[in-house]
Amino acid sequence: MRFIFIFLVALLAFFNYELWFGNNGVDRIKELQEKIQVQQELNEAALARNNAMAAEVHDLREGTQAVEELARFEQGMIKQGEIFVQIMSPNTP
Helix, strand or coil, X not given: XXXXXXXXXXXXXXXXXXXXXXXXXXXXXXXXXXXXXXXXXHHHHHXXXXXXXXXXXXXXXXXXXXXXXXXXXXXXCCCCCCCCCCCCCCCCX
16 A cells, blocks of 8 residues: 555656656746747738738729829829929028
């Protein structure tokens, strides 16, 4: 009877050691959960960026306003009949 008790206590101690200090113990699980959290945040940011790019592609394919806006700001183009006015700030020494 005493041998069974000692064996069970030793077995319990072994499993507790593995749980707290083993290769797949509590510290490793916490570390992996933190990595999962960081990766999920990165995935959400990438998804938001992808959605924004998909919306921009849709606007460029479907509408003319996005193309006009890009032409105005990136190429400096103006419509026929418009007057281009550039206001410059004064140079201060």
